[in-house]
Amino acid sequence: MRRLTSPTVAVLVALFAVVLGSSAIAYFSSQGLGTAQAAVGKLTAPTISAATPAAGGTVTLTWGTVTPPGIGAVSYYVTRDGVAAAGTCPTAAAPTTVITCKDAGVPVGEHTYVVTAVWETWTAVSAAKTANVTVGEATKFTIGGSASSLTAGGTVNLTITAKDVNNNTVTTYTGAHSLVFSGAAASPGGTNPAVVNSAGTAVNFGSATALTFASGVATVASSKNGVLRLYRAGSAAVVATEGSLTTPTPLALTVTPATTSKFALAAANATPAVGAGDDLTITAQDAYANPTPAYAGTQSLTFSGASASPSGTLPTVTDTSGADVAFGTATAIDFSSGVASAAAGDGGTMKLYKSGSTTVSATATGVTTLTSATVTVAAGTATKLILAASTTTPVAAATFNFTTTAQDVYGNTATAYAGAKNITFAGAEASPSGALPTVVNSAGSAVNFGSATALTFTAGVAAVASSKNGVGKLNKAGAASVTATDGTISTAAPLAFTVSTGTATRAALTTLTVSAGAIGSPCLFTCTITGLGNSGTVTANVSITDSVGNTASNLGSAKTVTVTATSGGTITGSPLTVPASGIATTNTQFVYKAPATGAFTHTITAASTGYTSATATASR
Numbered sequence: 334m335r336r337l338t339s340p341t342v343a344v345l346v347a348l349f350a351v352v353l354g355s356s357a358i359a360y361f362s363s364q365g366l367g368t369a370q371a372a373v374g375k376l377t378a379p380t381i382s383a384a385t386p387a388a389g390g391t392v393t394l395t396w397g398t399v400t401p402p403g404i405g406a407v408s409y410y411v412t413r414d415g416v417a418a419a420g421t422c423p424t425a426a427a428p429t430t431v432i433t434c435k436d437a438g439v440p441v442g443e444h445t446y447v448v449t450a451v452w453e454t455w456t457a458v459s460a461a462k463t464a465n466v467t468v469g470e471a472t473k474f475t476i477g478g479s480a481s482s483l484t485a486g487g488t489v490n491l492t493i494t495a496k497d498v499n500n501n502t503v504t505t506y507t508g509a510h511s512l513v514f515s516g517a518a519a520s521p522g523g524t525n526p527a528v529v530n531s532a533g534t535a536v537n538f539g540s541a542t543a544l545t546f547a548s549g550v551a552t553v554a555s556s557k558n559g560v561l562r563l564y565r566a567g568s569a570a571v572v573a574t575e576g577s578l579t580t581p582t583p584l585a586l587t588v589t590p591a592t593t594s595k596f597a598l599a600a601a602n603a604t605p606a607v608g609a610g611d612d613l614t615i616t617a618q619d620a621y622a623n624p625t626p627a628y629a630g631t632q633s634l635t636f637s638g639a640s641a642s643p644s645g646t647l648p649t650v651t652d653t654s655g656a657d658v659a660f661g662t663a664t665a666i667d668f669s670s671g672v673a674s675a676a677a678g679d680g681g682t683m684k685l686y687k688s689g690s691t692t693v694s695a696t697a698t699g700v701t702t703l704t705s706a707t708v709t710v711a712a713g714t715a716t717k718l719i720l721a722a723s724t725t726t727p728v729a730a731a732t733f734n735f736t737t738t739a740q741d742v743y744g745n746t747a748t749a750y751a752g753a754k755n756i757t758f759a760g761a762e763a764s765p766s767g768a769l770p771t772v773v774n775s776a777g778s779a780v781n782f783g784s785a786t787a788l789t790f791t792a793g794v795a796a797v798a799s800s801k802n803g804v805g806k807l808n809k810a811g812a813a814s815v816t817a818t819d820g821t822i823s824t825a826a827p828l829a830f831t832v833s834t835g836t837a838t839r840a841a842l843t844t845l846t847v848s849a850g851a852i853g854s855p856c857l858f859t860c861t862i863t864g865l866g867n868s869g870t871v872t873a874n875v876s877i878t879d880s881v882g883n884t885a886s887n888l889g890s891a892k893t894v895t896v897t898a899t900s901g902g903t904i905t906g907s908p909l910t911v912p913a914s915g916i917a918t919t920n921t922q923f924v925y926k927a928p929a930t931g932a933f934t935h936t937i938t939a940a941s942t943g944y945t946s947a948t949a950t951a952s953r
Contacts, residue, residue, distance in 0.1 A: 374402035376455040379409065379448045381462035388549075389505035390470035390497070391420065392436040392444065396459060399450045406430050407452045413444050425449070441469040441499055469497035471506045471549075474573045476584040478561070479553075485520065485566050485591045485621050491528065491559040491584070493544065493551040493573055502549040510551075511541040516571045516583050520564035522622030529560040566590045566623035591619035593628045593671075596695045598706030600683065601676070607642070607713045607743055610682045612675035613650070613706065615695060617668060622703075626670040633663045638693045638704060642686035643744030651675070651682040688712035688745035713741030715750040715793070718817050720828040722805065729764065729810050729835045730881045735772060735803040737788060737795040737817055746793040754795070755785040760815040760827050764808035765841070766882030767855040773804040810834040810883040835879030837888060839945040843918060845873035847951075857882045860949035871925040871951055875909055875939045877917040885917040894941045896923040902935040902951070911941070927951060 383395040399407045408428035411418040413436060420437030423429040428451050448459040479490040495506035515538055517526040527535040528542050536542040544551040544558055553559045563569055570583035601612040617628035637660055639648035649657035650664050658664040667679040675681035694704040723734040739750035759782055761770035771779040772786045780786040788795040788802055797803045807813055814827035841857045850864030875894045876884045896907040906923040925937050934952040
């Protein structure tokens with residue numbers, strides 16, 4: 334190993350002396366054996382020129398610049414009370430070249446700051462500087478109000494102050510802040526409490542409300558920036574919150590109801606039977622549905638909203654004496670502390686006679702109505718049947734639709750009357766040809782009037798479906814009054830029809846008489862005469878009729894009828910003429926005369942072009 338020369342040792346001793354006598358640490362840029370020369374400098378400690386505290390828990394630090402002992406910049410970091418400072422101050426993990434910073438979140442009290450300069454691996458520490466923080470950061474809000482009580486719908490001007498932990502006003506809490514308010518509920522009618530923001534817009538509780546703070550305080554200006562409006566009667570405890578800041582002591586307010594402006598109605602039974610008493614409870618309210626206990630004494634109310642029954646029975650409400658008063662007429666009702674209860678004898682027992690849903694209202698002079706009692710009235714037991722038809726002027730032998738409805742005593746459809754029912758129809762006669770009136774039953778079969786007809790009722794109504802369940806046919810022209818019964822309940826009034834004659838299609842023998850023997854029934858399109866006897870006579874007119882024998886009218890042109898008989902009998906009076914206008918019956922008659930001797934069976938035929946012929950068979 335090479336030995337150092339005396340001059341080299343001298344240099345090393347001198348270097349160590351410099352190092353030990355300096356406040357900075359020497360830095361060697363090279364190392365090795367042999368003779369060398371080194372320039373030695375030092376890193377000067379920074380000096381903190383200011384540590385200025387401010388309200389809100391901040392301290393602004395400023396320090397002087399340190400000249401590096403070599404190439405490169407000097408950087409710095411700050412500690413408070415021996416640990417890293419906050420805010421914009423650099424830390425040991427990330428020193429920077431700044432020479433000023435603002436520490437934030439500094440608790441109230443005296444604090445010691447140190448700035449450390451860093452160059453390469455050298456460091457130099459400043460002398461300590463103290464700062465006494467008297468107003469900390471904002472930790473809560475206090476809320477004051479221009480009044481401690483208000484009427485529902487009224488306002489209170491809020492004053493909101495940002496405070497530190499020691500209840501000092503944090504004057505640095507300024508500018509726009511978004512606060513969320515709570516502690517008051519919506520009115521019974523659903524109107525939400527609100528605070529007017531800095532722009533003049535009312536914002537509901539629970540939503541962010543922009544308010545402007547100046548020197549730690551938000552106050553109302555020009556009806557903006559903190560006007561509180563409450564709508565629910567009772568107590569409220571208003572709290573403001575922004576992030577972790579809240580209001581430890583809420584603003585206590587008492588809200589009184591506004592003036593009575595409407596009523597709320599509640600029915601004891603929401604589904605009363607038709608005509609049954611239903612006790613109402615009537616509550617006086619303000620515009621926001623808060624009860625108004627000051628409304629008291631006998632008041633004159635007019636009820637509305639329910640209609641008369643189909644038979645004309647009016648809905649009623651009892652007054653204080655228990656008398657039934659029709660809807661639409663002033664009714665005396667007793668109120669106590671804003672409430673009238675029919676069950677307590679204050680009046681207000683309601684009777685409705687029309688089935689279905691209805692919403693009942695009550696109005697007093699000068700008070701706005703609130704319709705809040707909705708009831709669904711159930712129809713009563715079926716007491717009668719009602720007939721309706723798709724037409725009451727049908728053509729003979731043409732079909733139409735019957736609708737049969739079961740109703741209660743007040744004319745409401747008796748919806749409980751359902752399923753298969755045997756209905757017997759009456760009130761219409763057979764046509765001249767003997768065709769009976771019919772109704773098609775639920776199975777699709779035509780059933781004659783006078784016989785039980787099975788119909789299916791749904792919710793009190795039997796209606797035609799798929800050409801079944803009530804298709805009617807009337808065959809005799811003229812008036813008819815149709816009724817129906819199930820054996821227990823019947824139509825209260827018949828359904829009147831006027832039946833017109835159908836299209837002229839047939840010749841018919843009318844006003845037929847014989848000198849002897851018997852005429853079979855019916856005798857119109859075909860007649861049977863027995864026991865006529867020798868030289869006996871048959872006399873008749875001829876008419877033009879529709880398909881079921883109703884005599885036509887006003888044919889438009891005269892029609893010729895030729896009458897013939899099989900060999901052996903004689904006809905006189907043929908041909909006959911049917912007039913062009915008026916009743917389509919010949920003005921004259923034909924006469925058939927039987928042979929003078931012997932047995933016979935003769936066919937008499939009355940024929941007219943374009944119509945089906947009529948015949949009669951005469952025999953001895």
